[in-house]
Amino acid sequence: MEYAVPLLGFGGALFGIVFWMFDVQIDVRISMLGCVLASWVLAYLAWIRPRKDIVALTTPIYSFIFLGFPLDTFSVVVLEVLYAASLTILLVRLKYRFGAPSAPVPDKKELAEPLNSYVKKTGDALLSTGPEPAHSAAVVFVRFAEGEFLAAARGAESAIAHLSDASAPRALQCAFAIVKEQAERYDKSFLQPDTFRVFPPEDASVLAKIPDPKFGKPEEYDAALENALLLLFAGAWNMSEKDHPHLLKCQAFAQKLLVP
Amino acid sequence: MKIGNVDVKVSIVAIAVFVFFTIFLLIASVYSPVIRSQLIWLIPVLFMLLVIPMALNYMSRSQYTGMEPIYEAEAKTVRVKLINENMIGKPVRIEGVVERVYFQFLNRPQYLVADRSGAISVKMFTTPAEDVKVNDVVEVLGQVIHRYMVTG
Numbered sequence: 001m002e003y004a005v006p007l008l009g010f011g012g013a014l015f016g017i018v019f020w021m022f023d024v025q026i027d028v029r030i031s032m033l034g035c036v037l038a039s040w041v042l043a044y045l046a047w048i049r050p051r052k053d054i055v056a057l058t059t060p061i062y063s064f065i066f067l068g069f070p071l072d073t074f075s076v077v078v079l080e081v082l083y084a085a086s087l088t089i090l091l092v093r094l095k096y097r098f099g100a101p102s103a104p105v106p107d108k109k110e111l112a113e114p115l116n117s118y119v120k121k122t123g124d125a126l127l128s129t130g131p132e133p134a135h136s137a138a139v140v141f142v143r144f145a146e147g148e149f150l151a152a153a154r155g156a157e158s159a160i161a162h163l164s165d166a167s168a169p170r171a172l173q174c175a176f177a178i179v180k181e182q183a184e185r186y187d188k189s190f191l192q193p194d195t196f197r198v199f200p201p202e203d204a205s206v207l208a209k210i211p212d213p214k215f216g217k218p219e220e221y222d223a224a225l226e227n228a229l230l231l232l233f234a235g236a237w238n239m240s241e242k243d244h245p246h247l248l249k250c251q252a253f254a255q256k257l258l259v260p
Numbered sequence: 261m262k263i264g265n266v267d268v269k270v271s272i273v274a275i276a277v278f279v280f281f282t283i284f285l286l287i288a289s290v291y292s293p294v295i296r297s298q299l300i301w302l303i304p305v306l307f308m309l310l311v312i313p314m315a316l317n318y319m320s321r322s323q324y325t326g327m328e329p330i331y332e333a334e335a336k337t338v339r340v341k342l343i344n345e346n347m348i349g350k351p352v353r354i355e356g357v358v359e360r361v362y363f364q365f366l367n368r369p370q371y372l373v374a375d376r377s378g379a380i381s382v383k384m385f386t387t388p389a390e391d392v393k394v395n396d397v398v399e400v401l402g403q404v405i406h407r408y409m410v411t412g
Binding site for chain 1: 320335341342345350352
């Protein structure tokens with residue numbers, strides 16, 4: 001669709017040049033329609049991007065203001081060429097300065113990628129999670145996302161007290177423990193400790209981010225929490241359907257955690 | 261200029277507007293007797309161009325000063341990555357490096373502050389107590405808000 005902007009703009013101008021050169025007895029402003037359409041396409045391209053470019057968005061208004069006034073044929077042709085060139089420059093600027101169009105908004109009942117793939121990947125490993133631990137995982141994740149660190153720590157503590165190997169896999173138990181430890185510290189604004197809980201190497205298959213051996217302590221600390229939160233999200237999503245609406249509200253946070 | 265405990269700063273834009281209209285008024289009053297007869301109210305209006313921004317700055321600065329202890333007590337220290345839409349309204353503290361500074365000339369500066377987990381936009385609705393520059397290490401106390409931006 002991006003090619004439509006220069007094609008329509010310069011295409012319209014080309015018609016204008018032909019009308020002018022061969023003295024075609026037709027209102028030359030018909031050729032302006034190309035520029036008008038090119039403006040609308042540019043505005044649409046600006047609209048679908050997450051960052052809105054007000055210049056590109058308002059080009060349809062300019063197209064009517066600048067091209068809607070009666071002018072002689074030569075002036076119309078010059079104006080069309082300059083306007084088509086301006087639209088093309090704005091298109092290039094839009095592409096490089098305002099980034100790619102936003103990803104399609106996921107259905108409000110579905111998880112977007114790559115979170116969806118991660119949740120599916122952990123499905124089998126978290127199959128033994130009971131409904132209660134899954135619900136607790138949802139509560140802890142949502143509380144943490146809301147910045148209610150103390151409530152998240154208390155929720156994780158309570159879940160740990162009721163967990164057993166029969167009701168939740170080891171990795172999920174470890175996730176609760178990590179979130180409890182770090183949420184307590186966030187609540188008190190404590191600095192990162194020298195020693196802290198991390199996932200054992202055998203849990204690597206269910207983690208969203210494989211710890212890099214080159215990681216320093218701070219990165220390892222952060223990665224442990226992010227993996228723990230994502231595992232709680234996955235456990236809750238897979239095994240507690242009633243919590244889906246609450247988890248969907250925090251989906252953007254989970255997606256953010258997945259970003260390296 | 262200090263009023264009470266508050267260090268009031270007038271933006272360069274307000275000063276430029278004041279200087280522009282002062283010069284304009286001076287020239288106009290030399291050439292026009294009509295303007296000269298109106299100086300009795302034009303001069304106070306001219307000074308209002310400085311007084312109003314100063315009063316607004318004083319009010320916003322004193323409000324920020326008053327809220328600082330509350331934020332100090334309530335804000336949780338978090339990493340930038342943990343800040344999300346579900347935390348809107350929550351007081352937070354972040355520590356990071358200033359990567360960019362915008363709109364300082366308007367007395368409504370905006371900073372891009374980054375820590376090891378990511379970067380976030382920090383908007384102040386008044387002037388900071390100190391002049392903050394790129395690469396400064398800062399501690400930010402504030403409330404998570406949702407901002408809508410249109411750029412061009």
